[in-house]
Amino acid sequence: xxxSQDAWRPxxxxxxxxxxxxxxxxxxxxxxxxxxxxxxxxxxxxYSKIGKPVFVIAYIRKYAKSLGINSDPFVEQLxxxxxxxxxxxGIAVDxxxxxxxxxxxxxxxxxxxxxLILLWLLSAWFLKDEPEDVLPVSAPSPAExxxxxxxxxAESGTSKAPTNPDIDQPAAPExxxxxxxxxxxxxxxxxxxxxxxxxxxxxxxxxxxxxxTSVGEGDDILVISFFEECWVEVKDANGAVIFAQxxxxxxxxxxxxxxxxxxxxxxxxxxxxxVNGRRISTEPPAGRRTxxxxxxx
Amino acid sequence: xxxxxLKGLFSNDLSIDLGTANTLIYVRxxxxxxxxxxVVAIRNHNxxxxxxxxxxxxxxxxxxxxxxxxxxxxxxxxxxxDFQVTEKMLQHFIKKVHENSWFQPSPRVLVCVPCxxxxxxxxxxxxxxxxxxxxxxxxxxxxxxxxxxxGLNVDEAAGSMVVDIGGGTTEIAIISLNGVVLSDSVRxxxxxxxxxxxxxxxxxxxxVIGEATAERIKKEIGCAYAGSEVLEIDVRGxxxxxxxxxxxxxxxxxxLEALQEPLSGVVQAIKSTLEQSPPELASDIAESxxxxxxxxxxLRDLDRLLTEETGLPVLVAEDPLTxxxxxxxxxxxxxxxxxxxLSF
Numbered sequence: 001x002x003x004s005q006d007a008w009r010p011x012x013x014x015x016x017x018x019x020x021x022x023x024x025x026x027x028x029x030x031x032x033x034x035x036x037x038x039x040x041x042x043x044x045x046x047y048s049k050i051g052k053p054v055f056v057i058a059y060i061r062k063y064a065k066s067l068g069i070n071s072d073p074f075v076e077q078l079x080x081x082x083x084x085x086x087x088x089x090g091i092a093v094d095x096x097x098x099x100x101x102x103x104x105x106x107x108x109x110x111x112x113x114x115x116l117i118l119l120w121l122l123s124a125w126f127l128k129d130e131p132e133d134v135l136p137v138s139a140p141s142p143a144e145x146x147x148x149x150x151x152x153x154a155e156s157g158t159s160k161a162p163t164n165p166d167i168d169q170p171a172a173p174e175x176x177x178x179x180x181x182x183x184x185x186x187x188x189x190x191x192x193x194x195x196x197x198x199x200x201x202x203x204x205x206x207x208x209x210x211x212x213t214s215v216g217e218g219d220d221i222l223v224i225s226f227f228e229e230c231w232v233e234v235k236d237a238n239g240a241v242i243f244a245q246x247x248x249x250x251x252x253x254x255x256x257x258x259x260x261x262x263x264x265x266x267x268x269x270x271x272x273x274x275v276n277g278r279r280i281s282t283e284p285p286a287g288r289r290t291x292x293x294x295x296x297x
Numbered sequence: 298x299x300x301x302x303l304k305g306l307f308s309n310d311l312s313i314d315l316g317t318a319n320t321l322i323y324v325r326x327x328x329x330x331x332x333x334x335x336v337v338a339i340r341n342h343n344x345x346x347x348x349x350x351x352x353x354x355x356x357x358x359x360x361x362x363x364x365x366x367x368x369x370x371x372x373x374x375x376x377x378x379d380f381q382v383t384e385k386m387l388q389h390f391i392k393k394v395h396e397n398s399w400f401q402p403s404p405r406v407l408v409c410v411p412c413x414x415x416x417x418x419x420x421x422x423x424x425x426x427x428x429x430x431x432x433x434x435x436x437x438x439x440x441x442x443x444x445x446x447x448g449l450n451v452d453e454a455a456g457s458m459v460v461d462i463g464g465g466t467t468e469i470a471i472i473s474l475n476g477v478v479l480s481d482s483v484r485x486x487x488x489x490x491x492x493x494x495x496x497x498x499x500x501x502x503x504x505v506i507g508e509a510t511a512e513r514i515k516k517e518i519g520c521a522y523a524g525s526e527v528l529e530i531d532v533r534g535x536x537x538x539x540x541x542x543x544x545x546x547x548x549x550x551x552x553l554e555a556l557q558e559p560l561s562g563v564v565q566a567i568k569s570t571l572e573q574s575p576p577e578l579a580s581d582i583a584e585s586x587x588x589x590x591x592x593x594x595x596l597r598d599l600d601r602l603l604t605e606e607t608g609l610p611v612l613v614a615e616d617p618l619t620x621x622x623x624x625x626x627x628x629x630x631x632x633x634x635x636x637x638x639l640s641f
Contacts, residue, residue, distance in 0.1 A: 033610040054448035058612030
């Protein structure tokens with residue numbers, strides 16, 4: 001410790017002032033009732049032997065007062081002195097300084113609010129792609145696309161799908177010459193069934209009915225076979241929803257319209273998809289079940 | 298509830314010294330941020346009451362209000378005397394310390410209460426703080442908070458004695474191992490000192506002075522020990538006989554004479570607590586001394602009087618006015634590190 005620091009030690013200074021005033025330490029102890037040994041420690045500037053800082057400061061104040069001098073400079077010096085040698089006495093005078101050690105980081109509102117909004121937007125965007133959470137908003141009424149319907153039922157005309165009078169019945173044989181005849185799944189689509197399916201699609205889907213009827217005019221054909229339950233939504237090149245419904249395993253769906261189609265599948269691994277007879281891979285990305293894609297003619 | 302928690306993100310933990318004379322608020326990481334008189338001015342307009350001013354502004358109105366405005370001190374003897382006004386006052390103060398906040402604050406609040414408060418009084422304080430917007434309210438005994446704020450060794454197996462002389466009450470406690478071993482509370486404080494001065498002046502000079510003047514006399518020349526330096530002050534009051542304002546000079550010996558009665562009450566309470574203290578703790582106190590906190594500790598030479606009366610070293614804590622509020626804040630931090638249990 002340097003000489004200048006020694007000169008400013010409060011205990012040492014108080015001792016010098018006491019000796020100059022010719023007052024014994026014993027008389028100060030009697031007046032202040034501070035234990036004699038603690039006064040000795042104070043004069044020796046051995047604060048750690050006195051106790052907590054509150055006592056050291058209070059003893060200095062009482063000691064100075066008994067000498068009839070202002071105690072403030074000594075207390076200030078003590079704070080300064082112990083600030084230099086904190087490890088010696090462990091004084092933390094101002095509670096505000098000690099509390100800084102416990103400072104817990106607070107998130108400012110300026111950061112938190114935009115972060116929450118961003119999180120909400122991201123989650124909204126993410127959930128939009130999840131078919132499980134998407135409700136079929138104004139989806140066209142589902143077509144009874146069950147191709148495996150009992151033939152007897154179809155023949156007896158008990159089908160729920162009414163026949164569209166706009167469609168010429170002889171058109172059916174012609175349709176065998178259309179691109180439909182090139183389908184690689186003749187075992188699924190039988191001629192009569194295709195007719196019924198066309199009828200039913202037209203009957204149950206209001207808007208796409210026109211698209212279906214234009215099959216014979218060379219529009220593009222989309223055929224989806226389902227071997228697992230799957231939600232499907234198909235839009236044509238104009239963005240109009242041709243079909244949107246949950247399909248069961250074993251169902252087959254044939255749609256016609258203007259390519260490119262925008263197809264969204266809820267369970268992409270559970271379907272087999274053909275566009276104009278061309279098989280399209282429906283393998284979703286790793287870890288996902290859904291697939292949304294555009295497919296051309 | 299969830300919204301309150303969300304709002305809590307934007308609020309700071311507060312320690313409130315809800316005193317009879319002054320209310321102090323300690324905010325974590327910021328220290329003492331509010332120190333205002335516990336006074337509310339109420340305007341009564343056609344039977345409808347509204348808050349006119351709170352704190353310093355309201356205190357300036359004390360004794361100077363027209364008929365339509367009433368300046369109220371909602372706390373008396375350390376406890377709530379007017380529940381609704383206390384709630385409004387707390388609401389104002391909590392808002393004031395959260396001025397920069399976007400949301401209405403919903404902080405965790407620790408309120409310091411007199412150690413002999415009844416359950417009804419404690420409940421009133423709790424509900425008042427909740428009504429003022431607090432998310433959670435905890436209570437801590439004032440002497441405990443004062444001891445922590447003064448920097449005493451409350452968590453050691455050693456006795457510490459603290460005397461907190463507030464505006465309405467004087468709290469005396471012996472503390473060891475983070476708990477109050479022995480405590481007493483007397484309804485004598487700064488207000489009683491002021492009242493004694495008012496009565497003395499009326500008796501001796503036949504003049505009436507207000508509470509604010511009495512407080513100024515106490516602060517400027519008041520003393521508690523007979524051998525202290527004699528100081529004087531010029532006072533103006535209304536002469537009772539003539540009915541006009543008259544000025545006269547009052548000295549510190551006269552103030553001491555006026556304060557004799559309340560001071561002897563404080564001394565008696567301290568002696569009584571010491572008599573009941575367990576011998577081991579009494580020995581610790583005799584060694585380390587008795588620590589004074591609260592505004593009353595600033596009364597000149599009160600430590601000398603108590604030293605003479607008790608035979609113990611009597612020490613005045615640094616910044617005694619803020620010890621309770623600071624101690625409450627430090628107690629909240631100690632609770633986080635599981636060093637003390639608070640009842641939230």
